[in-house]
Amino acid sequence: MAPNLLQPPRGTHDLIGEDFARHHAVIDTARRIARLYGFAEWATPIFEDTRVFGRTLGDTSDVVTKEMYTFEDRGGESVTLRPEGTAGICRALVSNGLTQGMLPRKVFYAGPMFRYERPQKGRQRQFHQIGMEVLGAAEPLSDAEVIACGWHIQRELGVDEGTVLEVNTLGDTPSREAYRAALVAYFSAHREALSPESQVRLDKNPMRILDSKEAQDRALVADAPTIFAHLTDEARAFFDAVCSYLTGFGVPFRINPRIVRGLDYYSHTAFEFVTERLGAQGTVMAGGRYNGLVESMGGPPTPAVGWAAGIERLAMLLEASGRTPAPPRAVAVIPVGDAAEGAALEVLQALRSAGIVAEIAYKGNLKRRMERANRIAARYAVILGDAELTEGRAQLRDLDAGTQESILLAELPARLS
């Protein structure tokens, strides 16, 4: 590697070749399945007024306090590269007056997100997410449908093996307050036994102790009270309905009362698809219900539910399962001698118009162009020599089989379709 070579900024990476093929396959598949479920795709700006995130993600979350790319633009406005997708979608719903229109709205999105974090496997500073939201639906069927669609996408990608859907409820506000008090009481009684990190959490965000990775915490967490004893009747009925709809959709899941949400706007349903195959960054897809977010964005009270998934993590699973999609194989059109070039261009365009991937090497004799055809993994070569051309024919060579035949140019597109 040459010295002083420009490198991509820390925590970013170039998507080239098979990396991009996997990345693209994730988005394409998600987009296609989302459409089957009736979701429409939105694209919102990758930077927003800083208040879009500051107000909604919760003032205490690390994402807001330490990890946002925030700066003043030339007009003195504070803008932020989006650290997640949901806030922008909700802002767009409000900005465009869609809270007044037909609800619910089912939205799919894909694109880059930015967080100033220490990079490691499955965690970059510029990363990419797909996500979906059902805006304006309070019914548990919408929670289940959104989860079912996420599960369907993973199954379609072939990355569902080894991944488990874990579901929990965070309850409604009364449930949550009662549970929070019970948790604080329980952990306070065992304060000395907690890890130093969790002692801090006890004061700041006690629910977070539940997903601590510290061995000494886990024993305590195992015996900690769960939210189920503190759910209101409504919250319990809601959760039971979600679970029953999931079963109805055929989605396998297990209840995990330790699931907590990082961002503050969630209530009721919380879920994660987790895998052991990605090391510490094992969450593949995560989401839940956020009934207060649209209102905090200045809109009317609008219940909503959704999820986001890391494209890089899904792409790593694709790679690990050997499912990198292969690009379509081209037909290499090869003129022999200058006189055949005109005919070659006509053949190229005829093939392309028929939807067939066709390429021509920009230079070289027959041998060079055959080598080139091989390097680009072409499936066929169409060899145009003067002798055959006078009869309107060419040689069609099957590069896998090594066989060759004479064919009428007019029959080429149909033959190769």
Add this chain to the structure above:
RNA sequence: GCGGCCAUAGCUCAGUUGGCAGAGCGUCGGCUUGUGGUGCCGGAUGUCACGGGUUCGAGCCCCGUUGGUCGCCCCA
């Protein structure tokens, strides 16, 4: 933000107690001027990540920086 490990050719990596910079793959050319892939022959490519220090001498030892990686934190 914290801790561990790592950085040698385009890629994967060797490099002995500190003593001439290496291999495989890839790439380029030839064997073969109307036929690729597998074969044979040959060539090119490095400020050993960057900066400093120790030493007669540093890819190797020491310090710093940058980047990667694993874990913590956080989170998709």
